[in-house]
Amino acid sequence: MNLDYPLAHLMGGVILLCAFSMLSQRRLAAMITLYQVQALTLSAAAFWQGFAQGAGDLYLTGLITLVIKGILLPMGMRQIVQRFNMVRAVETTMPVGFSMILGVGLIGIAVLVVLPTTVSAVSLTREDLAISLSVVLLGLLVMTLRRNAIAQVIGFLSTENGLVLAATGMPGMPFVAELSVALLVLLAFLVIGVFLFRIREHFDTLDLVGIEEIERRGR
Amino acid sequence: MNLCLPAVFLPLLAAPAIGVFGTRAQGAVVNLALNVIVFGFTIGVLFEPGSGLIHADDLGMIFGILTSFVGMTTALSNLSFVWSGNEVLSLRRWRVYHAMCQVVLGSTLLGLYADNIGLLWVAVEGATIAATVGVSLSRTASALEAAWKYFILGGVGIALALFGTMLVYLAAQPALGPGLAAMSFTTLGAHVTKLDGSLLTLAFVFLLFGYGTKAALVPLHGWLPDAYAEGPIPLTTALSTLMLNVALIAILRFRHLMQANFAGGGGALQPGVFLLTLGLASLLLTAFSLSRRRDARRFFGFSSIEHSGIAVFAFGIGGPAAIFGGLLHMLVHTLIKSALFQALMRAAALRGSAAPGNYGFSHLRGMIHSNKYAGWLLGGCVFALTGLPPSGLFASEFIIISQTIQRDPYMSLPLGLGLVLCAVAIIRHVGPLVFGHAPPHTKHQKAGFGINLAGLQLALGFGIAFAMPWFLLNALSSVAAALQ
Numbered sequence: 001m002n003l004d005y006p007l008a009h010l011m012g013g014v015i016l017l018c019a020f021s022m023l024s025q026r027r028l029a030a031m032i033t034l035y036q037v038q039a040l041t042l043s044a045a046a047f048w049q050g051f052a053q054g055a056g057d058l059y060l061t062g063l064i065t066l067v068i069k070g071i072l073l074p075m076g077m078r079q080i081v082q083r084f085n086m087v088r089a090v091e092t093t094m095p096v097g098f099s100m101i102l103g104v105g106l107i108g109i110a111v112l113v114v115l116p117t118t119v120s121a122v123s124l125t126r127e128d129l130a131i132s133l134s135v136v137l138l139g140l141l142v143m144t145l146r147r148n149a150i151a152q153v154i155g156f157l158s159t160e161n162g163l164v165l166a167a168t169g170m171p172g173m174p175f176v177a178e179l180s181v182a183l184l185v186l187l188a189f190l191v192i193g194v195f196l197f198r199i200r201e202h203f204d205t206l207d208l209v210g211i212e213e214i215e216r217r218g219r
Numbered sequence: 220m221n222l223c224l225p226a227v228f229l230p231l232l233a234a235p236a237i238g239v240f241g242t243r244a245q246g247a248v249v250n251l252a253l254n255v256i257v258f259g260f261t262i263g264v265l266f267e268p269g270s271g272l273i274h275a276d277d278l279g280m281i282f283g284i285l286t287s288f289v290g291m292t293t294a295l296s297n298l299s300f301v302w303s304g305n306e307v308l309s310l311r312r313w314r315v316y317h318a319m320c321q322v323v324l325g326s327t328l329l330g331l332y333a334d335n336i337g338l339l340w341v342a343v344e345g346a347t348i349a350a351t352v353g354v355s356l357s358r359t360a361s362a363l364e365a366a367w368k369y370f371i372l373g374g375v376g377i378a379l380a381l382f383g384t385m386l387v388y389l390a391a392q393p394a395l396g397p398g399l400a401a402m403s404f405t406t407l408g409a410h411v412t413k414l415d416g417s418l419l420t421l422a423f424v425f426l427l428f429g430y431g432t433k434a435a436l437v438p439l440h441g442w443l444p445d446a447y448a449e450g451p452i453p454l455t456t457a458l459s460t461l462m463l464n465v466a467l468i469a470i471l472r473f474r475h476l477m478q479a480n481f482a483g484g485g486g487a488l489q490p491g492v493f494l495l496t497l498g499l500a501s502l503l504l505t506a507f508s509l510s511r512r513r514d515a516r517r518f519f520g521f522s523s524i525e526h527s528g529i530a531v532f533a534f535g536i537g538g539p540a541a542i543f544g545g546l547l548h549m550l551v552h553t554l555i556k557s558a559l560f561q562a563l564m565r566a567a568a569l570r571g572s573a574a575p576g577n578y579g580f581s582h583l584r585g586m587i588h589s590n591k592y593a594g595w596l597l598g599g600c601v602f603a604l605t606g607l608p609p610s611g612l613f614a615s616e617f618i619i620i621s622q623t624i625q626r627d628p629y630m631s632l633p634l635g636l637g638l639v640l641c642a643v644a645i646i647r648h649v650g651p652l653v654f655g656h657a658p659p660h661t662k663h664q665k666a667g668f669g670i671n672l673a674g675l676q677l678a679l680g681f682g683i684a685f686a687m688p689w690f691l692l693n694a695l696s697s698v699a700a701a702l703q
Binding site for chain 1 (some may be wrong): 375
């Protein structure tokens with residue numbers, strides 16, 4: 001029996017489920033865990049596509065996803081959450097139930113947009129694309145619904161997972177590994193940005209210019 | 220030999236070294252030297268356009284030279300900016316700042332020379348990251364907020380553009396086979412009728428919103444005024460004007476694919492409507508928000524949104540003449556705008572400090588009392604931005620309006636209204652800025668070296684529109700005809 005189809009779909013489904021569950025989470029730790037599960041599934045999906053398409057650079061994509069997005073980024077974000085003590089600090093702009101209804105609507109839109117326009121493509125690609133567009137849209141929804149900076153970043157990270165999922169599903173697309181590395185650079189800057197932002201908020205009374213003056217003289 | 224490669228990779232490879240070694244002054248000098256060398260390379264590209272992944276077509280050549288020229292003049296005025304000591308940054312941040320100037324230059328050139336939709340995307344992303352780091356450099360609360368806004372909006376735009384890029388690949392892959400051919404503008408353009416039209420339409424929507432975010436089209440413009448108002452002015456304002464061009468050219472190239480596919484019966488929708496809507500929205504929103512701005516950098520940031528909107532509007536009208544008008548508009552606007560920002564920087568330095576927050580119109584008024592030349596130059600640049608004759612923008616706006624009347628007469632009404640309102644909002648500032656009462660204790664001072672270069676750039680902006688050299692005219696018309 002050919003496993004290409006069901007396995008790729010299973011993993012796409014898990015990724016979508018993680019993206020959807022993020023909408024209902026009130027705690028940052030839970031969102032980070034969901035993101036981690038999503039990234040790990042994504043790396044498995046990339047490995048599987050690499051095996052099924054016989055494409056070597058997809059293994060590389062899978063490896064990068066596993067190490068950086070599956071392990072390092074969640075660790076870094078947990079550090080930030082602990083350090084700034086924002087375990088329960090997720091504010092949502094609308095009731096959870098309503099946001100989930102919006103989420104279902106977005107998935108519907110993604111399916112309705114993608115399936116009719118891609119009639120000529122291979123069916124695996126079509127459905128993969130519908131799933132990844134849903135993940136992208138859900139990530140954007142999370143970004144708009146959360147006020148907290150790190151929750152917004154998690155939404156963006158989830159969006160980005162959707163993009164990599166789409167890229168791995170494209171038959172024979174070149175530069176997938178390179179593109180995912182380029183995305184990772186962006187993500188790294190985002191997480192560092194949050195860190196700086198939080199520092200600034202916490203030590204707002206402290207004059208940073210003074211510190212730099214001292215630092216410069218020290219050199 | 221492919222001279223595009225050194226032009227792109229010299230600044231990108233030099234950036235890490237600049238970011239680690241050297242003093243503040245050394246960084247500024249090296250920055251200028253690299254810009255001069257890159258300018259030489261981009262001129263050389265005219266004779267050695269190369270081939271393959273990174274090569275220059277006519278459009279890339281013209282805008283490549285423009286980019287490196289503006290980069291060079293910006294680097295020169297950067298020297299006086301750095302030596303004036305207005306911006307208080309630690310040594311480490313000065314190094315990062317100069318490194319980011321180089322990254323922006325290299326990625327902008329990469330975006331212009333890339334013959335691959337994936338590479339184009341990487342270039343835009345790199346330039347975004349570098350510019351964001353630049354915006355956040357002063358670390359004040361408002362700078363960090365602007366950088367965060369830029370990052371989030373720019374990140375979303377970049378994500379959408381990547382999705383669109385993959386959809387273009389998917390549309391081309393059945394016809395061109397898997398591999399690089401399905402991602403190259405050259406091959407995509409050659410086989411455009413074989414692409415899947417409906418997928419291409421879907422892709423275009425994502426690309427338009429993705430690159431539209433970078434080109435600051437309404438409703439995706441929110442980051443631009445904030446980002447322009449913060450950070451060291453040579454990087455976040457003067458160089459950023461160049462990045463708008465990359466995004467606009469990307470939109471133009473994808474628009475061409477879709478239009479050609481539509482014309483060849485490939486099943487794509489006509490791209491005009493999308494572009495006209497976004498272009499008009501940008502123009503009209505700017506027309507109504509310009510008059511309320513008090514900070515000059517924010518004000519001229521909004522004016523960049525206006526000019527992006529006009530260019531996209533011209534692309535939406537379509538046809539060789541309108542595209543020519545749009546490209547001319549981008550050329551002249553880049554020259555004038557960066558001359559303006561350089562003049563603005565000098566003006567603020569004459570009034571004490573060129574750091575962010577010193578650019579209020581009330582603070583800068585009566586510039587002629589501080590320095591005659593700087594005052595006239597500033598006034599000339601601001602006036603040129605209105606698009607009234609004899610500004611170079613008048614020529615391009617005239618072409619665009621006459622084409623609009625010819626091809627889509629109803630659209631000319633809102634276009635004309637927007638242009639007039641913007642011109643009125645801008646021209647109101649010329650008088651007070653140049654001749655108004657200066658703040659008390661204003662002394663007459665020297666303007667500093669190199670200010671002539673900004674004047675030259677402004678003159679070039681006028682000359683290029685009314686007395687365009689024949690080779691540029693030929694190249695620009697053939698580009699416009701090929702991309703109609």
